[in-house]
Amino acid sequence: MCHDLSFTASTVEFITDILPNIVINGNLSIDFSTSDHILSMSHRRALVILSKDGIPHLHGFEWGLIADYMDTPEKIKQYRIQMANARSEKIFDKKSAWYRLRKNRCLIAVTGFYEHREIKGWKNKVPYYIRLANRNQFFLLGFYNYSPIPDLETGEAIGTFAVITREANSLMKQIHNHGPNKHRMPIMMQPEDAVKWIDESLTDEEMKEMIGVEIDSEDLEATPVYSIRTTKPRPDGKPKIEYFNWENLPPLGSDEPLQPLSLF
Structure with a gap:
């Protein structure tokens, strides 16, 4: 799945370059000094773009979607942890919560994301920083929703989001190689292609086409980094x-650690 994202203050400039007519909604409430890594379980804010009456809007929304049925603090605490990611295969299942949210489409602007191998x-898994090979910034596809319980201090509805994931490509299968949700990756797109996702007139068939596109492994760059x-x-x-140079790290495709070279 996807639980670790990265972006910077320059990501805002990237967004306005791609969408020059975007409306920046108030104080984004984002600490860019620590946005090189945000974790879904901490419900940190990220840069989320949605469309309203044909105009794109930029918000700082919390990661971990709060659905309408989470109408008590107890339900939010119990269920929100499961709502950081939306499985693409569930979106058009009419029994799924994601089906009811499929019109609440958004983009999440990032410089990259992390996955563990x-x-x-x-003892410890090795994190990799994943980005597009030819772009410093790009978009992930997602869904958003406003919490039915308003913020206790401001009284405002809290904006929340989830990242949509799909079956991993060949590169990501070698990295995300463990756990019950292994071999998954977020749906990432070149910015010019991804902006169609927030078009309010997008049909279900067009949505299926977009989430069905697999990005080529050759278009990604995966870098082993230090524990995040x-x-x-x-x-x-x-x-x-x-x-980061992990000693005896095997190449992708082999999960057996390399043995130190012997001089004898």
Whole structure:
């Protein structure tokens, strides 16, 4: 699945370049000093784009969608953890919550996302930073919803979102290789193609076509990085998205750790 995203303050400029008529809605309430990694379980805010009456709007929405049936704090606490990702295969299942939300389409603007790879015998999984090979910024497809319970301090409805995932391509299958939800990846697109997602006139058939497009492995760049879900600084002092040299890390396609070379 997808639980770790990255973006920067320059992502806002990227958005306005792609959508020059976008309306930036108030204070986005985003701390860009720590946005190189946000975790879905912490319900941090990300840059979310939706369309209203044909005009794109930029919001700072919380990750982890709150659906209308979560109308008590107890229900939010119980169910929200399951709503960071929407499985593309469930969108048109009329019994699914995602079917009722399919008109609430949004884009999530990112520089990249992280996924973890399991190596046999290793205690910790190795995180990889994934981005488009030819773009510094791009969009993920998603859904949004406003919480039925307003913010206690402001009284305003809280905007929330989920990232849509699909079956992984050949590269991502080698990285996201563990757990009950293995071999998944977010739906990522070149920005010029992705903006159609928030067109309010988009039909179900057009939605199916968009979520059915698999991005080629050759169009992605995957970089092993230092552990991201930690408060400890990197030993080399470099940013989270920079390459980290994991000793004895096997190449993709093999999950057996490399053995140190012997001089004898």
